[in-house]
Amino acid sequence: MRLDYLSIFPGYFDVLGISLLGKAAVNGLVDVYAHDLRDWTHDRHRTVDDTPCGGGAGMVMKPDPWGEAFDEIIGTEPDPSVHVVFPSPSGEPFTQSVAHDLSSVERIVFCCGRYEGIDHRVIDYARSMWTVHEVSLGDYVLNGGEVAALAITEAVVRLVPGFMGNPQSLAEESFSAGQDGLLEYPLFTRPVSWRGLDVPEVLMSGHHGRIAKWRRDESIRLTRERRPDLTDSDVSARH
Numbered sequence: 255m256r257l258d259y260l261s262i263f264p265g266y267f268d269v270l271g272i273s274l275l276g277k278a279a280v281n282g283l284v285d286v287y288a289h290d291l292r293d294w295t296h297d298r299h300r301t302v303d304d305t306p307c308g309g310g311a312g313m314v315m316k317p318d319p320w321g322e323a324f325d326e327i328i329g330t331e332p333d334p335s336v337h338v339v340f341p342s343p344s345g346e347p348f349t350q351s352v353a354h355d356l357s358s359v360e361r362i363v364f365c366c367g368r369y370e371g372i373d374h375r376v377i378d379y380a381r382s383m384w385t386v387h388e389v390s391l392g393d394y395v396l397n398g399g400e401v402a403a404l405a406i407t408e409a410v411v412r413l414v415p416g417f418m419g420n421p422q423s424l425a426e427e428s429f430s431a432g433q434d435g436l437l438e439y440p441l442f443t444r445p446v447s448w449r450g451l452d453v454p455e456v457l458m459s460g461h462h463g464r465i466a467k468w469r470r471d472e473s474i475r476l477t478r479e480r481r482p483d484l485t486d487s488d489v490s491a492r493h
């Protein structure tokens with residue numbers, strides 16, 4: 255998998271050389287390239303923004319540098335196998351399902367906006383050439399797309415076959431298919447007693463059936479308490 259990042263702050267992506275992602279990059283599972291959008295400007299100030307047409311506060315990212323960067327980094331011919339991701343507060347929700355879909359593609363280009371956002375024609379042009387995902391991580395404001403791109407990257411790359419040491423750990427996570435859309439149950443390890451707090455006895459019983467039931471019940475309880483939106487009618491009936 256090749257990952258490209260287009261940003262006026264490419265340094266954000268130095269972190270991808272660390273930990274698991276670093277290992278994946280080393281063993282050739284993932285190739286990471288960060289690019290400074292200003293490399294495709296031609297004026298002395300390396301200008302990437304301008305005032306919004308129609309007025310309004312702030313600045314908008316000019317389309318020209320993006321187009322020239324696309325030409326050099328991706329190419330000038332349409333190719334639906336290239337997936338271009340625009341993190342955006344007005345995007346579609348980024349979910350584990352989207353992460354799963356992206357984990358099997360060969361190439362992802364992340365376009366990180368700053369200022370008030372990117373001239374919309376950049377997104378329209380990208381849609382005419384590649385497979386585009388405008389995705390939101392949630393209903394909150396960031397100053398740019400870089401942090402969102404890092405979060406999306408981690409969610410996607412950890413699902414790439416061969417990336418995680420123990421694939422079984424993927425199966426039991428919140429939001430993974432195996433959990434029926436429920437939140438993950440509470441986790442415990444040794445010591446059994448810690449600062450007057452004990453591991454639930456059932457988890458030390460060695461009784462696998464009782465342990466599985468306790469975990470399921472906890473997942474249902476947590477989901478009902480914290481994420482009623484996830485417990486739609488038939489799911490709650492099933493539990």
Ligand SMILES: COC(=O)c1cc2cc(CO)sc2[nH]1
Nearest residue numbers: 341367368390391396398399
């Ligand atoms: C100029 O701001 C951006 O490009 C921008 C991208 C994103 C993604 C967010 C979380 O979904 S908030 C946000 N702002």
